Amino acid sequence: MDKVKKISWEKITSLLQQLYSVEQQIQEQHVTIQSNTQLLVSLFHAQFRQLIDREDIIDSLLQLDFETPQLFNMGRNLQSEFAFTLNHKYILKVVSGTQYRYFKNTFHQFYFKIIANKNCLLARTFGIYKLEDRENKSYFVLMENLFYEHKLQNSQIISIYDLKGAQSSRITKNFDEQFQQQQQLLQTKAQTIPLLKGKDEDFKKIRFFQEFSNEKKLDLMNQIKQESDILAEANTMDYSLMIITGYINQCQQGNRLIKLSNNVGTIIGIIDYYQEYNSTKKLENKFKTWFGMHKPDQQISCVDSDTYRKRFQIYFQQFLQD
Template structure:
């Protein structure tokens, strides 16, 4: 596994075959997922065909030479893709401009690019995208999850898009940003 530290300082690695991501969780995140969120997440994920949520395979406590660590194992959405751009969108432009050397761009970067080179989304894809965004933000708000983001990658060959405040306000701000940038109906 190739490992690194994420922006938060958490351990982050990909499996040797690149299919999985292993991300370190804080104790309170592990506790919340194992006691409250986990069952609801799996129920939601299994009952919802239109979702943009990453597929989580499980959470584990592992023992390292530095002591116990909590980790989440999930699918690698970038598997087998050659991305020319990656965006981590949180639905806010406050402090969301990436440094020029950043691999992953942020909301302000996305807005600036969209002004000059908007990514096209077919009407069917746009409808599915909006339904999934609504479903996911409604679910995340209902389980009181804050500080989520939408990861978007732009495939090198097809140029296709691969796809915190109180939960209700965050949901509203997130949806407003996505509606504006993707020109969604807002219904």
């Protein structure tokens, strides 16, 4: 994915501010804002407006840190470019044209169905946009930052797990050593704890859910099943369950967050749910299968949406139904 030029970050910020500065309720499904050289299209604008605090969005966008857009990489083949608002409440993230069209044509009807449940695990999206000029088209989503609601800053994060339920290439180098080092530092209450990142095979090695009540584990499994069933119905794959632990002083219990001991809490959310199992993904599946790009007892991540759903659910059942 090509990096978005600085001018695009500046322009989309300016146009989004204009878009949300309109006070009257907009009824059109898709709304267009135009400057001299740029055009911004906001998909399903009226529906998204029901999910947001308009003034809060405007204030946050005034602080968008487009000077230093970041590349988020948890070991994936592709990196996603995004920028935080300076208050870290929202993320403006680049998506592909294919993902933009998938939401427009198909996924929107499933997305609004899922988030109708206030306790849903999906990291909420608040807007999807196309920015177009004479030379280029760029596509963005405005999303919540899972950390923000519970006042969790980067320096307070202990671990992040990105879990897909797959096995092939889902392991982190030197994870065991890093995990043991972190556990020792936590026991001694060290002031600085290095961030631990893990994937599916790493997660199997630890007893992460041992402090969760049986009721909480059952609720979480039911929520994972319910939402992954809907995602499969929408032909969606390649999504992840992100599990974040960190020091959280003020929080409320809920499906998203579980408060554990010593001010350590766990935030759970489903991310990266814009990928359709389309013809490109089918070719990727066949290529990796034909050329044996995984061990015989492992499955590649790129599989059809129903297989992905079943594997996703089975993976978490082994932890949550003990």
